[in-house]
Amino acid sequence: xxDLLERLLDGDHRALARTxxxxxxxxxxxxxxxxxxxxxxxTAEVIGITGSPGAGKSTLVDKMAETYRERxxxxxxxxxxxxxxxxxxxxxxxxxxxxSNIGDMDVFFxxxxxxxxxxxxxxxxxxxxxxxxxxxxxxxIVETVGAGQxxxxxxxxxxxxCVLVQPGSxxxxxxxxxxxxxxxxxxxxxxxxxxxxxxxxxxxREMLDLRGNAGSGRNDQHARHGHHTGPEATENGADGxxxxxxxxxxxxxxxxxxxxxxxxxxxxxxxxxEAVATHGEGVDAFLDAINxxxxxxxxxxxxxxxxRERYAEEVRTLLREDTADLLAEEIDARGGIxxxxxxxxxxxxxxxxxxxxxxxxVATCLRERxxxx
Amino acid sequence: MSAGQTQQPVRCLVxxxxxxxxxRGAHVIARAFRDAGFExxxxxxxxxxxxxxxxxVQEDVDVLGISILSGAHNTLVPKILDGLDEYxxxxxxxxxxxxxxxxxxxxxxxxxxxSAIFGPGASMEDTIEFVRENAPER
Numbered sequence: 001x002x003d004l005l006e007r008l009l010d011g012d013h014r015a016l017a018r019t020x021x022x023x024x025x026x027x028x029x030x031x032x033x034x035x036x037x038x039x040x041x042x043t044a045e046v047i048g049i050t051g052s053p054g055a056g057k058s059t060l061v062d063k064m065a066e067t068y069r070e071r072x073x074x075x076x077x078x079x080x081x082x083x084x085x086x087x088x089x090x091x092x093x094x095x096x097x098x099x100s101n102i103g104d105m106d107v108f109f110x111x112x113x114x115x116x117x118x119x120x121x122x123x124x125x126x127x128x129x130x131x132x133x134x135x136x137x138x139x140x141i142v143e144t145v146g147a148g149q150x151x152x153x154x155x156x157x158x159x160x161x162c163v164l165v166q167p168g169s170x171x172x173x174x175x176x177x178x179x180x181x182x183x184x185x186x187x188x189x190x191x192x193x194x195x196x197x198x199x200x201x202x203x204x205r206e207m208l209d210l211r212g213n214a215g216s217g218r219n220d221q222h223a224r225h226g227h228h229t230g231p232e233a234t235e236n237g238a239d240g241x242x243x244x245x246x247x248x249x250x251x252x253x254x255x256x257x258x259x260x261x262x263x264x265x266x267x268x269x270x271x272x273x274e275a276v277a278t279h280g281e282g283v284d285a286f287l288d289a290i291n292x293x294x295x296x297x298x299x300x301x302x303x304x305x306x307x308r309e310r311y312a313e314e315v316r317t318l319l320r321e322d323t324a325d326l327l328a329e330e331i332d333a334r335g336g337i338x339x340x341x342x343x344x345x346x347x348x349x350x351x352x353x354x355x356x357x358x359x360x361x362v363a364t365c366l367r368e369r370x371x372x373x
Numbered sequence: 374m375s376a377g378q379t380q381q382p383v384r385c386l387v388x389x390x391x392x393x394x395x396x397r398g399a400h401v402i403a404r405a406f407r408d409a410g411f412e413x414x415x416x417x418x419x420x421x422x423x424x425x426x427x428x429x430v431q432e433d434v435d436v437l438g439i440s441i442l443s444g445a446h447n448t449l450v451p452k453i454l455d456g457l458d459e460y461x462x463x464x465x466x467x468x469x470x471x472x473x474x475x476x477x478x479x480x481x482x483x484x485x486x487x488s489a490i491f492g493p494g495a496s497m498e499d500t501i502e503f504v505r506e507n508a509p510e511r
Contacts, residue, residue: 014460017433021511025381088382089407095428096417103423108431113412115382 005036008135013105016135020110023127034127041133044076047290048158049143055164056190058097060277060286061143065107066100067283068139074106076132078125080144080154083113090114094143108132114144122153123317126310129157152183157310159303160293162186162286165204167196181207184270186289192274192282204272268296330358383508385436388416388425390453393443398471402438402500409501411436422449426456429466435508441472446482454486465509471495 004022007015019037022030047064049057058079065075079094092111101107110128114121125142132140144154155161163184189200271289275282297303331337343349349357387403389396396418406413414432416425429437437457439450450470457463463486470482471491479490488507491500 014430014433014462017431021384021433025511027381027511083412084407087408087410089410090382090412091403091407092412092414093417095414095432099417102421103427105427109428110431111412111414113382 002036005033008131009040013108016108016131019131020128023131024112024124034130037130037134041130044133044137044140045294046129046140046142046158048155048161049141049164050145050155051164053145055166056277057143057164058094060164060188060190060275061141062097062100063277063280063283064141064287067287069101069104069107073138074136076137076140077107077109078112078128078142079109080112080114080121080125082145083115088115108137122157123314123321125154126157126314155183159297159306160185160290162188162290164188164190165200166191167194167200185268185293187270187272188286189272189274190277193276197274201272201274208270266300268293327358383411383436383504384432384434385411385438386414386416386429386432386434387438387440388420388428389418389440390420390422390425390449391441391443391445392419393441394418395442396440399440402471405497405501422452422456425453426460429457430460430462434466435511436467436469436504438469438471441470444473446470446474447478450482450487451485467504467507467509
């Protein structure tokens with residue numbers, strides 16, 4: 001395994017591919033491998049792209065990769081497609097759109113299927129991102145169809161989350177409200193040359209206004225304040241430096257009491273970019289918006305907070321998965337899930353009773369250990 | 374970790390190479406492989422040998438199925454095999470060719486590293502069975 005890690009760090013494409021395979025398969029030893037990746041990762045910018053089927057995600061990602069390559073940056077892409085809940089099989093078709101980077105190994109494109117385990121996909125995605133990061137990719141794009149909680153968890157592994165919307169999807173935009181809309185840092189209205197694009201932009205803008213008012217009204221006021229009073233903000237800045245001459249501590253206290261008054265904008269308002277991905281229109285504006293968001297994350301310290309949040313979520317998901325495995329083992333030891341279900345069918349017990357039964361020794365053991373120190 | 378949690382579906386790349394616009398067969402195969410529980414990456418039409426190699430290496434597939442109906446197999450397939458070899462990927466990738474390959478060309482392709490050639494009339498069950506039995510162990 002460590003040989004694999006060495007080859008990956010050495011820039012061996014096949015080692016990178018095999019590492020991601022091991023991560024996906026949870027092959028023996030993959031945990032040590034991922035642990036080994038951590039100290040080499042942390043430099044890449046991670047961008048998440050989601051949106052309804054046919055919105056143009058893969059096409060846009062292709063154009064993004066092309067533009068980054070023109071700027072001399074290396075790109076890693078992970079495209080996640082759903083798998084059949086019945087056979088586990090999947091057709092992963094996102095590669096079809098990758099036409100602009102023919103034979104360019106510095107664009108590493110990997111298709112992954114959402115192998116259906118609780119939280120498993122998002123962990124595998126996060127780990128695969130780590131692998132690409134450690135390999136030395138400058139930009140990493142995670143692409144997935146936006147349909148549910150799983151997808152939201154996936155794009156949460158990104159620094160900047162972009163949601164693609166296509167015109168004429170008024171009702172879709174309504175649907176997006178629950179979930180996807182809240183997590184978007186940048187909106188892209190793709191196929192902006194089609195009729196109805198203006199309306200879709202308008203609808204998104206209205207929804208963002210509503211969100212601001214309903215959610216965190218006070219912060220929203222600050223955001224507006226910051227936006228519309230450029231000159232005043234500069235004056236505040238001047239006052240601030242005068243204050244610093246009097247006493248830095250006071251300025252610091254003021255800054256804490258009134259975040260945003262110093263002119264920096266604590267609240268990010270997602271921009272809405274119009275694009276025609278097939279022609280590459282709007283791609284530069286889109287990439288600029290992503291850079292702006294990244295700068296915002298750095299300036300406000302949100303980047304660090306996000307990273308912390310991500311680590312916490314990774315720990316929680318890992319533990320959830322591991323305990324589920326441990327308990328599955330215990331169920332097998334008790335004769336398998338079918339035997340236990342027989343009890344419920346016969347009316348002798350119920351699912352809650354069984355769950356308590358299985359979990360009780362684990363809970364007892366843990367508590368005893370904690371008390372022993 | 375329990376066996377149920379360690380999932381290892383067979384990963385396949387179904388590739389169309391060269392100036393050959395007929396991909397109905399590739400679609401049918403991709404779908405049948407999916408229904409057999411495989412993970413299938415489809416390359417799309419008109420791929421160059423380099424692209425197919427790039428895809429096979431990056432996707433780390435167990436099986437590469439090349440669909441070719443244009444008659445250019447003697448030129449294109451060896452280019453792909455050489456490309457795989459360059460990345461040390463030829464030895465543990467099961468390479469299949471599907472399409473129209475005359476008998477006189479088949480031995481040469483097999484010698485170069487193609488494991489099986491499925492022509493017109495080959496049954497889907499046989500193809501899937503062959504993949505199940507011969508997909509390399511990882």
